Amino acid sequence: MDERVKEHARILVDWCTDVSEGDDVVVTASPEAHELVVALHDEIGERGGNPLTLYSSDEASRAYMKAHDGDFSLPEHSLAMYEEADAAIHVRSDPNVSAMSDVDGEKLAERSRVTKPIQEERLSKRWCLTQHPTNAHAQNAGMSLAEYRDFVYSATLRDWEAVEEYQEELRERLDEASEVRVVADETDVRMSVDGMNAVNSAGRNNMPSGEVFTAPVPDSVEGTVHFDKPLIHQGREMEGVRLTFEGGVVVESSAERNEEALDDLLETDEGARRLGELGIGTNREIDRFTKNMLFDEKMGETVHMALGRAYDENVGEGREGNDSAVHVDMILDTSDGRIEFDGEVVQENGEFVWE
Amino acid sequence: MDERVKEHARILVDWCTDVSEGDDVVVTASPEAHELVVALHDEIGERGGNPLTLYSSDEASRAYMKAHDGDFSLPEHSLAMYEEADAAIHVRSDPNVSAMSDVDGEKLAERSRVTKPIQEERLSKRWCLTQHPTNAHAQNAGMSLAEYRDFVYSATLRDWEAVEEYQEELRERLDEASEVRVVADETDVRMSVDGMNAVNSAGRNNMPSGEVFTAPVPDSVEGTVHFDKPLIHQGREMEGVRLTFEGGVVVESSAERNEEALDDLLETDEGARRLGELGIGTNREIDRFTKNMLFDEKMGETVHMALGRAYDENVGEGREGNDSAVHVDMILDTSDGRIEFDGEVVQENGEFVWE
Numbered sequence: 104m105d106e107r108v109k110e111h112a113r114i115l116v117d118w119c120t121d122v123s124e125g126d127d128v129v130v131t132a133s134p135e136a137h138e139l140v141v142a143l144h145d146e147i148g149e150r151g152g153n154p155l156t157l158y159s160s161d162e163a164s165r166a167y168m169k170a171h172d173g174d175f176s177l178p179e180h181s182l183a184m185y186e187e188a189d190a191a192i193h194v195r196s197d198p199n200v201s202a203m204s205d206v207d208g209e210k211l212a213e214r215s216r217v218t219k220p221i222q223e224e225r226l227s228k229r230w231c232l233t234q235h236p237t238n239a240h241a242q243n244a245g246m247s248l249a250e251y252r253d254f255v256y257s258a259t260l261r262d263w264e265a266v267e268e269y270q271e272e273l274r275e276r277l278d279e280a281s282e283v284r285v286v287a288d289e290t291d292v293r294m295s296v297d298g299m300n301a302v303n304s305a306g307r308n309n310m311p312s313g314e315v316f317t318a319p320v321p322d323s324v325e326g327t328v329h330f331d332k333p334l335i336h337q338g339r340e341m342e343g344v345r346l347t348f349e350g351g352v353v354v355e356s357s358a359e360r361n362e363e364a365l366d367d368l369l370e371t372d373e374g375a376r377r378l379g380e381l382g383i384g385t386n387r388e389i390d391r392f393t394k395n396m397l398f399d400e401k402m403g404e405t406v407h408m409a410l411g412r413a414y415d416e417n418v419g420e421g422r423e424g425n426d427s428a429v430h431v432d433m434i435l436d437t438s439d440g441r442i443e444f445d446g447e448v449v450q451e452n453g454e455f456v457w458e
Numbered sequence: 459m460d461e462r463v464k465e466h467a468r469i470l471v472d473w474c475t476d477v478s479e480g481d482d483v484v485v486t487a488s489p490e491a492h493e494l495v496v497a498l499h500d501e502i503g504e505r506g507g508n509p510l511t512l513y514s515s516d517e518a519s520r521a522y523m524k525a526h527d528g529d530f531s532l533p534e535h536s537l538a539m540y541e542e543a544d545a546a547i548h549v550r551s552d553p554n555v556s557a558m559s560d561v562d563g564e565k566l567a568e569r570s571r572v573t574k575p576i577q578e579e580r581l582s583k584r585w586c587l588t589q590h591p592t593n594a595h596a597q598n599a600g601m602s603l604a605e606y607r608d609f610v611y612s613a614t615l616r617d618w619e620a621v622e623e624y625q626e627e628l629r630e631r632l633d634e635a636s637e638v639r640v641v642a643d644e645t646d647v648r649m650s651v652d653g654m655n656a657v658n659s660a661g662r663n664n665m666p667s668g669e670v671f672t673a674p675v676p677d678s679v680e681g682t683v684h685f686d687k688p689l690i691h692q693g694r695e696m697e698g699v700r701l702t703f704e705g706g707v708v709v710e711s712s713a714e715r716n717e718e719a720l721d722d723l724l725e726t727d728e729g730a731r732r733l734g735e736l737g738i739g740t741n742r743e744i745d746r747f748t749k750n751m752l753f754d755e756k757m758g759e760t761v762h763m764a765l766g767r768a769y770d771e772n773v774g775e776g777r778e779g780n781d782s783a784v785h786v787d788m789i790l791d792t793s794d795g796r797i798e799f800d801g802e803v804v805q806e807n808g809e810f811v812w813e
Contacts, residue, residue: 127535132513134489144518148525153533156513158487163499163511170503178508180482184539 104138107256111233112142116150118263119231119310120190124151129184129191129225131157136196136235143192155184159194161202161338168206168214175217185224195397196235200243203338208367211337215428216372222428226414233259233310234397244393251393258311258388258398266313267305270385272457273315273449277301280444283319283381285328285406287440292326292348294319294381298419304382313386313401318417319378319408321425322351328408330433333394339364340394344433346410351377353410368410374427380409380417382432383442383450396432404438404453459493462611466588466665467497471505473618474586474665475545479506484539484546484580486512491551491590498547510539514549516557516693523561523569530572540579550752551590555598558693563722566692570783571727577783581769588614588665589752599748606748613666613743613753621668622660625740627812628670628804632656635799638674638736640683640761642795647681647703649674649736653774659737668741668756673772674733674763676780677706683763685788688749694719695749699788701765707731708765723765729782735764735772737787738797738805751787759793759808 116122128147132140140156147154185191203211215222234240234255241251277283278301284293299317306312330344343359353376358365369376387403400407409432413424438453449456471477483502487495495511502509540546558566570577589595589610596606632638633656639648654672661667685699698714708731713720724731742758755762764787768779793808804811 124529125531127533129535130513134492134513137489137515137517140513140515141518141521144515144522145525148522151527151529151531153531153536154518154522155533155536155539156515156518158485158489158495158511158513160492160495160499160511162492163496163509166496167499167503167509170500172506174479174506176480176506176508178482178510180484180539180542181508181510183542184510184535187535187538 104142105252107252107260108138109142110260111256112139112146114260114263114306115143115192115231115233115310116146119233119307120192120229122147122150122152122190126150126152126189127187128152128154129157129188130154130194131159131192132194132235133159133196133198135198135237136194139194139196139235161197161199165203165206168210173210173213175214177217177220182221182224185221185228188228190229191225191231193230193232194235195233195240196237197239198237199239200335201338206338208337208339208364209370212367212371212428219428231308231310232397234395240393240395244395254393258386261311261388263306267303270303270305270313270315273383273385273455274301274303276444276449277315277317277383282445284443285437285440287435287437288331289329289345290327290435290440292324292328294325294378295323296320296381298422300417300419302416309397309401311386311389311398311401313389314382314384316380316382316417318413318424319381321377321423324348324351324378328435330435332392332399332405332434332436334396334431334433335394336364336368336431341365353377368429368431371429372427374425375411375429377410377425378408379411379413379425379427379430380407380432382407399434400432404436405434406437406442407432407434409433459497460607462607462615463493464497465615466611467494467501469615469618469661470498470547470586470588470665471501474662475547475584477502477505477507477545481505481507481544482542483507483509484512484543485509485549486514486547487549487590488514488551488553490553490592491549494549494551494590516552516554520558520561523565528565528568530569532572532575537576537579540576540583543583545584546580546586548585548587549590550588550595551592552594553592554594555690556693561693563692563694563719564725567722567726567783574783586663586665587752589750595748595750599750609748613741616666616743618661622658625658625660625670628738628740628810629656629658631799631804632670632672632738637800639798640792640795642790642792643686644684644700645682645790645795647679647683649680649733650678651675651736653777655772655774657771664752664756666741666744666753666756668744669737669739671735671737671772673768673779674736676732676778679703679706679733683790685790687747687754687760687789687791689751689786689788690749691719691723691786696720706733723784723786726784727782729780730766730784732765732780733763734766734768734780734782734785735762735787737762754789755787759791760789761792761797762787762789764788
C-alpha cells in the first residue's frame with residue numbers, strides 16, 4: 104500500500120475527526136477507495152473506535168433514482184445511524200463523475216429535500232469530506248492517475264496546524280468586518296456579514312482545506328457575480344454561471360453551459376436562491392483547477408459563494424443563516440480583482456495586504 | 459449485466475424480504491458484488507423502498523481486528539440502524555475466503571459477544587443471506603468462475619413456492635416428532651425436539667435454501683457425531699470434526715484439521731458447547747460440496763447441526779432454545795445412513811420413505 108494512503112487515513116482519524124476509544128464512526132466510500140477503507144479500519148481499530156462503512160456508488164444511486172417513482176420517504180435507518188454516530192468520514196472516490204448525469208434534476212432535488220434531516224444530523228457530528236485519487240477524478244482534471252495522486256497528496260498531507268496559524272489574520276479581520284465587497288471580471292457584489300462568525304478552515308471538515316469562510320446575512324446580498332470556474336452539482340457540470348442578487352435573492356441567472364441544471368438547482372427550495380456561504384481560498388499548494396470543488400474552492404486567489412444552506416458555525420448569536428436542502432459552491436478568480444472589508448482593501452490582485 | 463443478476467435481485471427483494479413502499483432496507487455487500495448492488499438498488503427503488511448499503515470487506519475487518527486492543531464496545535450506530543430497518547439483505551461476495559485467517563480466534567469470539575445485540579436485532583427483521591458468485595468462492599469450490607456462476611444460479615433461480623410445497627411433508631413430520639436419531643458413519647446421536655417448531659425453509663432467510671430445520675431441546679443431546687464435511691467459521695477452515703454430547707453439552711471434541719479453531723469456537727460462551735439447530739437438507743439442485751455452508755447444508759441426503767444460538771422461530775411456546783453469540787453449522791452425509799423420528803425411519807440411504 105502507498106504509504107501516503109496510510110498517512111491520509113491518520114490525518115482523517117486524528118486531525119479531522121479526533122477518533123478515540125468507543126467512538127462510533129460512519130465511513131462512506133466507493134470500491135475505488137478500497138485501500139483507504141482498509142487503512143481507515145486499521146487506524147480506527149488502533150484508537151478503539153467502531154467503523155461502520157457505507158458503500159457509496161453513483162451507479163447504484165442512479166439505478167435507484169431511475170427506478171423510483173419520485174414519492175420519496177425518509178430513510179429512518181440512515182437517520183438513526185447518524186444520530187448515534189460520533190463522527191463521519193465521507194470519501195469521494197467515484198469511478199465516473201458523470202454517473203448521475205442522466206437522472207432528472209427535479210427528482211434529485213426532491214430526494215435532497217426529503218433526506219435533509221439526515222444531512223443535518225451528519226453535519227452536527229465531527230464530520231469530514233475528503234478525496235481518494237481515482238482515475239475518474241484524474242481524467243476530469245486532465246491528469247494521469249500518478250500525476251493526480253501527487254496533486255491530491257501534496258494538497259492533503261500537510262502540517263495543518265501551521266495552515267491554521269497562517270489563516271488566523273484573515274479570519275480575525277473577516278470576523279470583525281460588517282460588509283464584504285468583491286470586485287472582479289464582470290463582478291461587483293456586496294453583502295453584510297455583520298454578526299456572523301468567520302471560520303478558519305484548516306482541514307477539520309474538508310480535507311484538504313485552506314480557506315476562511317463565513318455566512319452572508321441572507322437578505323443583504325446585492326450585485327452581480329460571474330463565476331468563471333466550472334462547477335458540478337449532483338453529477339451535472341455547469342460553466343459560466345452569472346447571478347444577479349437583489350435583497351439577497353437571485354433575480355437573474357444564466358449559465359454558458361447546462362443552464363437547465365442551474366434552473367433545477369435554483370428551484371430546489373426558497374433557500375436555494377440565496378447565499379449561505381462566502382469563502383476566501385488560501386491554499387497555494389492547489390496550483391490548478393481540477394473541476395472538484397473540494398480542491399477548487401480552497402485555491403489561493405479565489406473567492407467562492409454557495410447557494411443554499413449556511414453552516415451553523417457561521418451564524419452568530421441572534422442571527423439567522425440561510426436554510427435549504429442544498430449547498431452548492433461556485434468560484435471566481437480574484438487574481439485580477441480585489442476584496443474589501445468595510446471599504447478597506449484586504450486582497451488586491453490575489454495578494455493579501457499584510458503578506 | 460448478466461440477466462441472472464437481475465433475476466437474483468428480484469427474488470431477494472420479492473420472495474426473500476418482501477420489500478414494499480417505505481421499507482428501510484440494509485444491504486451488505488463487498489465490491490465484488492457490485493453488479494448485484496446496482497440491481498438491488500434498481501429493484502428496491504422500483505418498490506419505493508430505501509436502501510442503505512454497507513461496505514463489507516474481510517480485508518478491512520482484518521485490519522480493524524489486528525489493530526484493536528480487544529477491549530471492544532458496542533457500535534451504537536450500527537444497532538440503531540438495524541432497530542429502524544425493516545429488512546436486511548446480506549450478500550456474501552468475498553474476494554478471498556481466507557482473508558480473516560490470521561486474526562486471533564479469541565479476539566473474534568469476544569467481538570461476536572460484544573456485537574451480539576446487533577446480530578439479534580438484524581435477525582428480528584425480514585432478513586436474507588445470499589451468495590454472489592466471486593472468483594474466491596469459485597476457487598474455494600474448485601471451479602472456474604463461469605462454472606460457479608452456473609452452479610450458484612441454478613441453485614438460486616428456482617420456483618421457491620414449489621420447493622416450499624415439496625418440503626411440507628417433512629416439516630409436518632419433524633414438527634410432530636419428539637425424538638430424532640441420526641445414524642451414519644461414526645455417528646449415532648439422539649436429541650429431543652419435543653415442543654419445538656420445525657420450519658420449512660424455502661428461501662426466505664437463506665437464498666438458496668432447501669431444508670427443514672428445528673431446534674433441539676438444549677440439554678437433550680446424547681451421542682457422537684462425525685461431521686465428515688469441511689466447514690468454515692470466521693474465515694478458518696476445519697475438517698473432520700467429531701463431537702460427543704452428554705446432557706446436551708460437548709464433552710469431547712476433535713478435528714482432523716484446525717482443532718485450534720474448533721477450541722476457540724467452543725470457548726466463545728456457554729451456549730457454544732450446545733446445539734441450537736438440527737437441519738435436514740433437501741436441495742438436490744446443489745450437486746456437490748463447495749465449502750460454503752449456505753449451499754452445503756441445503757444439499758439433499760445430508761443433515762447438519764449447529765453449535766450455538768437457536769433461531770427464535772424454532773423455539774416452541776414455554777420452551778427454551780440454546781443461546782450464544784455464535785451459530786456454526788456442521789454437516790454430515792446421510793446417503794449411507796438413516797434418520798429416525800420417534801423410532802420410525804423417515805430417511806434411509808438418502809431417500810425419504812414417502813418418496
